[in-house]
Amino acid sequence: MGAKRRAAGTDGVKGEANMRRKLLTSKGLLIALLLVALAASAPTGAGAQTTLREIPLDTSSSSTTMATAVDVAAATTGGRGGPESVAFDGTFVWVARQFADSVTRVRASDGVIAGTVAVGQRPVAVRFDASGVWVANLVGNTVTKLRASDGAVLGTFAVGAGPGGIAVDGGGGVWVANRNDGTVTKLRATNGSKLGTFAVGKRPLGMASDGPNVWVANNQSKTVMKLRASDGVVLATIPVGDGPFGVAFDGANIWVTNFFDGTVTKLRASDGLQLGVFPVGDGAAGVTYDGVSVWVACNGTNTVVRLSPSTGAVLATHRVAIGPFGVVWDGAAIWVANFGSDSLSTSR
Numbered sequence: 001m002g003a004k005r006r007a008a009g010t011d012g013v014k015g016e017a018n019m020r021r022k023l024l025t026s027k028g029l030l031i032a033l034l035l036v037a038l039a040a041s042a043p044t045g046a047g048a049q050t051t052l053r054e055i056p057l058d059t060s061s062s063s064t065t066m067a068t069a070v071d072v073a074a075a076t077t078g079g080r081g082g083p084e085s086v087a088f089d090g091t092f093v094w095v096a097r098q099f100a101d102s103v104t105r106v107r108a109s110d111g112v113i114a115g116t117v118a119v120g121q122r123p124v125a126v127r128f129d130a131s132g133v134w135v136a137n138l139v140g141n142t143v144t145k146l147r148a149s150d151g152a153v154l155g156t157f158a159v160g161a162g163p164g165g166i167a168v169d170g171g172g173g174v175w176v177a178n179r180n181d182g183t184v185t186k187l188r189a190t191n192g193s194k195l196g197t198f199a200v201g202k203r204p205l206g207m208a209s210d211g212p213n214v215w216v217a218n219n220q221s222k223t224v225m226k227l228r229a230s231d232g233v234v235l236a237t238i239p240v241g242d243g244p245f246g247v248a249f250d251g252a253n254i255w256v257t258n259f260f261d262g263t264v265t266k267l268r269a270s271d272g273l274q275l276g277v278f279p280v281g282d283g284a285a286g287v288t289y290d291g292v293s294v295w296v297a298c299n300g301t302n303t304v305v306r307l308s309p310s311t312g313a314v315l316a317t318h319r320v321a322i323g324p325f326g327v328v329w330d331g332a333a334i335w336v337a338n339f340g341s342d343s344l345s346t347s348r
Contacts, residue, residue: 049303051319052336052345055111057081057095057104083337083344085286085326089128089148093328093335095344096123096135103135105151106344108330117151119144127166127174131189134174136163143176145192157192159185167207167214167247169229175214177204184216186232198232200225206287208247208254210269215254217244224256226272238272240265246287248294250309255294257284264296266312278312280305286337290329297324297336304336304345320345 058080081097081104088094092114093106101121105114120137123144127134132154133146141161145154160178163185167175173195174187182202186195201218208215213235214227224244226236241258244265248255253275254267262282266275282300289295293315294307304324306316322340329335333348 049317049319052304052334052347053111054321054338054341055106055113055344055346056342057083057097057113057344058342059113080342082339083326083342084339085123085125086328086335086337086344087126087128087133088328088330088335089133092148093330093344094126094128094133095337096126096326097342098122098124098138103133103146103151108333108335108348111344111346111348115151117146117153119146119153120156124164125166125177127168129168129174129189134166134168136166136176138162138164138179141178143174143187143192155192157187157194159187159194160197165205165207165216167209169209169214170211171229173229175207175209175229177207177216179203179205179219182218184214184227184232196232198227198234200227200234201237206244206246206257208249210249210254213269215247215249215256217247217256219243219245219259224254224267236272238267238274240267241277245285246296248287248289250289250294253309255287255289255309257287257296259283259285259299262298262300264294264307264312276312278307278314280307280314281317285325286327288327288329288334290334295327295329295334297327299323299325299339304334306334318345318347 082099083095083097085096095104102116104116119135120142121139123135124138125136135144144156159176160181160183162180163176164179165177172189174189176185185197200216201221203219204216205219206217216225240256241261241263243260244256245259246257256265280296281298285299286297297304320336321338321343324336326337336345
């Protein structure tokens with residue numbers, strides 16, 4: 001598995017140690033620091049990587065650009081925030097910081113931190129819909145709903161074991177992937193009432209909706225599942241790469257990142273036909289579509305790459321900070337959550 005960092009969550013389930021062992025060993029830390037040093041000395045000019053602006057989330061620290069071994073170890077044991085997921089509400093970027101038991105709100109226009117809101121234990125996923133901001137709390141088996149305008153808590157709702165992924169289906173449903181029991185829970189967006197719980201594969205992580213359907217990445221089953229959003233019926237189970245992690249919809253196709261083989265798989269949404277598998281970089285994690293390009297955070301190389309949705313070709317590679325996971329597009333710029341540096345990177 002090379003220099004792959006870790007899979008999201010540090011949730012302690014069976015197999016989790018395997019998925020994050022590189023980050024927690026001195027060898028993994030040395031590799032991470034070496035990668036940053038090499039990136040910093042990369043030549044400029046045509047085709048050279050650019051470094052995105054970094055915004056520290058731990059305001060007590062003067063810099064998070066170069067995380068030390070102590071920094072990374074502290075993050076994995078709760079000494080830092082461990083941001084893993086990001087969402088955009090039209091004005092603010094929301095960051096789930098699992099080891100701080102909170103979400104941080106950042107103004108997208110200038111990167112100013114606008115506040116921090118306490119949620120449940122170990123928030124690892126965040127998603128926005130018209131009704132509010134939804135946060136999955138890995139420990140405690142709940143999701144928290146926040147009012148986007150001021151972060152007020154609107155409700156806390158019980159779901160399955162180890163909630164760690166969220167999708168909204170556009171039809172009033174909020175879907176939560178429960179990592180520890182191989183299910184997804186559907187909630188009514190207006191009031192959080194439970195509409196159903198549906199079995200999927202092993203360790204469901206990333207989710208996305210194409211409108212009438214919800215797609216779930218089963219990290220330990222090497223599959224994605226297509227569920228009908230109206231009733232949760234499984235319409236297809238499709239093999240992908242090793243360690244499927246993130247899912248995004250580009251209007252016609254589904255993109256799935258494969259964490260352990262550093263690729264993304266492109267599927268036709270209508271029937272699940274595989275249209276291609278494209279290399280991106282070690283530890284392919286979060287993925288999003290900006291209307292023109294597909295963006296993938298590569299956790300093992302501390303980069304975010306931009307792909308052509310038609311060919312899968314890498315159009316650009318940008319350096320970020322340590323351990324990128326979540327990515328989101330704000331309409332003008334990309335935002336990346338850096339787990340190991342407790343920071344955001346942005347093209348703004």
